[in-house]
Amino acid sequence: MGKGFYISKAVGVVGVILGAGALATIIALSVVYSQEKAKNNNNEVSTTVGPTVGPTFGPTTSKPAVTTPAPSNEAWDKYRLPKSLVPEHYNVKLWPRLTADPTTGLYIFTGESTVEFKCTEDTDLILIHSNKLNYTELDNGQWARLSAVNSGVKAPAIKTSRLQPVTQYLVLQLDGKLLKDQWYHLFTDFTGELADDLGGFYRSVYMENGLRKVVATTQMQPTDARKAFPCFDEPAMKATFNITLIHDPETVALSNGAQRESKPVTIDGKNLKQTDFEQTEKMSTYLLAFIVSEFTSINNTVDNVLIRIFARKPAIDAGQGAYALSKTGPILKFFEGYYNSSYPLPKSDQIALPDFNAGAMENWGLITYRETALLYDEAVSSNSNKERIATIIAHELAHMWFGNLVTLRWWNDLWLNEGFASYVEYLGADVAEPDWNIKDLIVLNDVHRVFAVDALASSHPLSAKEDDIQRPEQISELFDAISYSKGASVLRMLSDFLTEDIFVMGLRTYLKEFAFGNAVYTDLWNHLQMAVNATGTKLPGSVQDIMNTWVLQMGFPVVTINTTSGEVSQKHFLLDPDSEVTAPSPFNYKWIVPIKWTKTATAQPPYWLEQKSATNNEMKTTGVDWVLANLDVVGYYRVNYDDSNWDKLLNALSTNHQLIQVINRAQLVDDAFNLARAKIIPTVRALSTTKYLNNERDYMPWQSALGNLNFFYLMFDRSEVYGPMQDYLRKQVVPLFDYYKTLTVDWTKVPTGHMDQYNQVNAISQACKTGHEECLTLVKGWFKKWMDTKINPIHPNLRTTVYCNAIAAGGAKEWDFAWSEFQNATLASEAEKLRSALACTTQPWLLQRYLEYTLDPDKIRKQDATSTIVYIANNVVGQSLAWDFVRDRWSYIFNQYGGGSFSFSNLINGVTKRFATEFELKQLQQFKADNSEVGFGSGSLAVDQSIERTIGNMKWIAENKQNVLNWFLAETKP
Ligand code: BES
Numbered sequence: 001m002g003k004g005f006y007i008s009k010a011v012g013v014v015g016v017i018l019g020a021g022a023l024a025t026i027i028a029l030s031v032v033y034s035q036e037k038a039k040n041n042n043n044e045v046s047t048t049v050g051p052t053v054g055p056t057f058g059p060t061t062s063k064p065a066v067t068t069p070a071p072s073n074e075a076w077d078k079y080r081l082p083k084s085l086v087p088e089h090y091n092v093k094l095w096p097r098l099t100a101d102p103t104t105g106l107y108i109f110t111g112e113s114t115v116e117f118k119c120t121e122d123t124d125l126i127l128i129h130s131n132k133l134n135y136t137e138l139d140n141g142q143w144a145r146l147s148a149v150n151s152g153v154k155a156p157a158i159k160t161s162r163l164q165p166v167t168q169y170l171v172l173q174l175d176g177k178l179l180k181d182q183w184y185h186l187f188t189d190f191t192g193e194l195a196d197d198l199g200g201f202y203r204s205v206y207m208e209n210g211l212r213k214v215v216a217t218t219q220m221q222p223t224d225a226r227k228a229f230p231c232f233d234e235p236a237m238k239a240t241f242n243i244t245l246i247h248d249p250e251t252v253a254l255s256n257g258a259q260r261e262s263k264p265v266t267i268d269g270k271n272l273k274q275t276d277f278e279q280t281e282k283m284s285t286y287l288l289a290f291i292v293s294e295f296t297s298i299n300n301t302v303d304n305v306l307i308r309i310f311a312r313k314p315a316i317d318a319g320q321g322a323y324a325l326s327k328t329g330p331i332l333k334f335f336e337g338y339y340n341s342s343y344p345l346p347k348s349d350q351i352a353l354p355d356f357n358a359g360a361m362e363n364w365g366l367i368t369y370r371e372t373a374l375l376y377d378e379a380v381s382s383n384s385n386k387e388r389i390a391t392i393i394a395h396e397l398a399h400m401w402f403g404n405l406v407t408l409r410w411w412n413d414l415w416l417n418e419g420f421a422s423y424v425e426y427l428g429a430d431v432a433e434p435d436w437n438i439k440d441l442i443v444l445n446d447v448h449r450v451f452a453v454d455a456l457a458s459s460h461p462l463s464a465k466e467d468d469i470q471r472p473e474q475i476s477e478l479f480d481a482i483s484y485s486k487g488a489s490v491l492r493m494l495s496d497f498l499t500e501d502i503f504v505m506g507l508r509t510y511l512k513e514f515a516f517g518n519a520v521y522t523d524l525w526n527h528l529q530m531a532v533n534a535t536g537t538k539l540p541g542s543v544q545d546i547m548n549t550w551v552l553q554m555g556f557p558v559v560t561i562n563t564t565s566g567e568v569s570q571k572h573f574l575l576d577p578d579s580e581v582t583a584p585s586p587f588n589y590k591w592i593v594p595i596k597w598t599k600t601a602t603a604q605p606p607y608w609l610e611q612k613s614a615t616n617n618e619m620k621t622t623g624v625d626w627v628l629a630n631l632d633v634v635g636y637y638r639v640n641y642d643d644s645n646w647d648k649l650l651n652a653l654s655t656n657h658q659l660i661q662v663i664n665r666a667q668l669v670d671d672a673f674n675l676a677r678a679k680i681i682p683t684v685r686a687l688s689t690t691k692y693l694n695n696e697r698d699y700m701p702w703q704s705a706l707g708n709l710n711f712f713y714l715m716f717d718r719s720e721v722y723g724p725m726q727d728y729l730r731k732q733v734v735p736l737f738d739y740y741k742t743l744t745v746d747w748t749k750v751p752t753g754h755m756d757q758y759n760q761v762n763a764i765s766q767a768c769k770t771g772h773e774e775c776l777t778l779v780k781g782w783f784k785k786w787m788d789t790k791i792n793p794i795h796p797n798l799r800t801t802v803y804c805n806a807i808a809a810g811g812a813k814e815w816d817f818a819w820s821e822f823q824n825a826t827l828a829s830e831a832e833k834l835r836s837a838l839a840c841t842t843q844p845w846l847l848q849r850y851l852e853y854t855l856d857p858d859k860i861r862k863q864d865a866t867s868t869i870v871y872i873a874n875n876v877v878g879q880s881l882a883w884d885f886v887r888d889r890w891s892y893i894f895n896q897y898g899g900g901s902f903s904f905s906n907l908i909n910g911v912t913k914r915f916a917t918e919f920e921l922k923q924l925q926q927f928k929a930d931n932s933e934v935g936f937g938s939g940s941l942a943v944d945q946s947i948e949r950t951i952g953n954m955k956w957i958a959e960n961k962q963n964v965l966n967w968f969l970a971e972t973k974p
Pocket residue numbers: 221222358359360361362391392395396399418421422425479484901902
């Protein structure tokens with residue numbers, strides 16, 4: 001390694017370097033601290049919210065005034081790295097301090113790094129990513145030391161060192177050229193803040209036996225590795241890493257590689273430990289992880305791979321890691337078989353963190369999770385919590401190959417990475433829990449979910465151009481429902497029409513060819529094509545031709561089948577047919593559509609719709625026969641029929657709904673409601689699909705109906721339609737409520753099936769929502785018993801809805817009880833249930849107080865702030881309070897909580913989803929205009945989506961209110 005690297009030198013020297021760096025930085029940071037503090041003291045939020053809401057100070061949390069750099073051709077003003085330097089290997093040593101500096105109150109980390117890189121083009125400039133790091137001046141008077149690897153070559157001297165904060169570079173200008181095909185070492189010594197901002201190297205805090213404990217942990221994806229150490233922070237700049245962590249002897253240090261050595265060291269008179277990790281495989285920076293904690297673990301070994309689950313000691317002692325541990329081995333084995341590639345690392349660690357922004361992160365060999373996504377307690381967790389754990393583990397393990405071993409070259413292809421993992425997570429979870437039929441749920445959780453946003457004119461194609469994705473915010477914005485759920489949906493469709501065998505065959509050769517390297521999405525198409533060719537499979541075009549229609553243009557088609565003429569046609573499905581689509585559409589909204597269908601209940605040969613319109617005489621029907629297309633909703637499209645076929649389908653539902661398979665029952669409801677939204681069929685026809693529900697016991701159709709009816713609640717829960725709607729829905733759900741009452745022997749047993757457990761929750765929540773007395777008495781009784789006895793009698797599956805309804809029916813006493821249970825919960829998912837239920841109160845003052853709590857990290861963790869605000873907005877009483885709150889404090893919320901990725905679009909969509917008046921539209925437009933300076937980060941697209949949605953809602957209400965009211969009245973006439 002470079003001669004600047006100290007790894008082999010005496011420990012004392014290390015101490016001096018790290019210690020001196022730390023001192024310099026504390027001074028540097030404390031200057032920023034006092035400046036920030038002065039600023040924040042005038043800050044409206046910190047004064048209104050009260051002293052406990054100390055905004056976190058320091059350079060890592062304060063946003064530099066980001067101005068778009070003036071157009072310039074200088075390399076340091078470009079967001080993408082020049083191609084002249086290519087990293088090969090890094091030695092990184094980091095020392096996070098888990099206690100605050102007593103004078104500044106700051107938590108910091110210090111570090112030293114040597115990167116070895118190759119020069120591929122002569123240059124006198126070194127650009128390396130660096131964000132919010134402070135550098136120590138070295139003996140050459142610069143922030144870095146450069147040396148050549150080859151003794152025959154002399155490295156030029158560094159002339160100037162500076163930071164370019166907008167594009168996040170350390171810029172080093174040299175007094176001569178680095179030479180093509182030569183290798184160099186660059187050494188730096190630096191300090192950063194270990195802030196509570198959930199990005200880069202950050203701190204997480206929790207209480208244990210009355211003691212406050214700090215964890216140092218990382219979240220690098222997409223662009224925060226540069227906040228931990230200077231690095232070439234692009235996914236294609238793969239390198240190997242030697243990581244070393246300095247930490248207190250009573251803590252454990254973890255990183256991607258297995259521990260190589262952990263030995264005592266003394267630095268600045270402190271007795272510490274230095275832990276070295278095995279060198280990593282060649283990997284991208286965004287997959288790195290470093291963690292120092294007092295956590296403990298459980299483990300097992302599966303075929304020589306050490307599998308460990310780490311968490312807070314009390315959580316591990318209580319057995320909360322056991323479920324995850326028991327499922328990891330089987331899922332890992334499944335993916336090894338599926339990919340035909342053995343897991344390339346000797347260990348697989350998974351760790352549950354008290355503060356974590358996303359759900360989980362696929363760091364290679366050290367996967368990080370929110371506690372709710374990994375920890376499970378049979379007595380306290382619900383089946384839904386369990387499902388989340390199984391699927392999220394499967395998702396992240398899927399990335400160990402797809403994403404980590406083979407990485408997309410640039411973020412514009414993120415959809416393939418996340419879409420793929422979001423598809424195969426169901427395959428992995430199905431192996432872990434074969435009785436659940438979990439693969440069916442992709443239809444509700446992904447296909448239907450993303451249809452809602454992909455039907456908007458403001459949607460966007462899956463694939464983005466590489467040049468259009470540059471800034472970190474643009475990258476963050478890609479982590480949306482389109483990338484995840486549309487990605488998953490079209491890959492599932494592809495796998496289905498190719499057949500799973502061919503899909504897997506192409507996938508395996510793709511992984512083999514690009515292992516430890518990078519690819520673009522068309523590389524996968526090429527490998528699938530090779531598999532198609534090798535097997536002689538007939539398709540209407542190449543994989544690329546077919547998939548281009550789904551990947552390069554936004555939206556999806558509605559396929560209309562006329563069973564009288566046999567005509568089959570397609571057009572772009574837009575929720576608001578009058579909305580204006582400005583995005584270019586390379587195929588003029590024509591897709592190559594695979595259609596699986598049945599005539600009555602008999603399966604037919606699949607049909608490809610390749611034109612805007614075609615005739616298929618097989619689809620003509622006579623007599624009682626009907627056509628049902630898009631079996632199991634494997635296709636990414638909606639289906640409409642001529643009136644008589646719709647009548648026959650509705651008739652089949654009401655006479656013998658089992659004739660139609662369960663996923664398609666859910667589809668008929670969802671398609672009908674959305675076709676009605678788009679004015680393709682009358683709204684009353686959509687409502688008619690709910691008439692058979694009094695005989696339906698299956699989860700998926702119910703869930704689909706309730707999801708769609710929720711839109712009716714959003715639009716009408718403040719209008720005269722509400723009463724008759726409630727009467728109708730109560731009439732429909734009471735049979736389901738009674739069914740479960742009998743099945744569970746008066747609510748004393750748990751239904752066996754996973755889906756049945758879910759539908760029991762629907763039965764209770766909908767019965768209570770419509771005011772069914774027996775339901776309300778039941779849930780209030782349970783909650784009161786809990787308050788009286790302090791022993792919780794409510795089954796975990798039912799807790800979310802029971803808590804919510806009891807708190808809604810109660811007052812401050814119930815709320816305060818739930819709040820104290822929330823604060824004392826020992827399992828994160830129990831806290832989560834209470835946190836959502838606390839938003840159900842109907843008392844405005846409690847809701848307002850709760851809103852204030854969301855910005856106090858001592859009350860509501862930062863990771864949970866935006867979702868809590870959205871919970872409050874979901875409550876009809878809380879909606880306007882939440883909107884006012886968000887408007888008022890946008891700039892504070894944005895600056896303090898803006899680091900996240902999904903959370904900001906969820907926040908904006910969440911607080912505006914009831915909007916349906918001119919007045920609300922104006923407010924929204926005003927909000928957009930007022931905050932154009934501050935910005936919306938990952939929520940930018942959501943602002944436009946919300947505006948579009950509001951306009952659509954206004955029109956929908958104007959056109960539908962009277963009909964809908966009449967229909968509910970007619971259906972509930974005695
Ligand atoms: N790579 C993501 C985590 C991530 C998301 C990092 C956004 C940075 C920004 C991870 O693989 C992921 O997708 N996690 C999901 C869970 C999954 C089951 C959909 C999450 O965090 O919700």
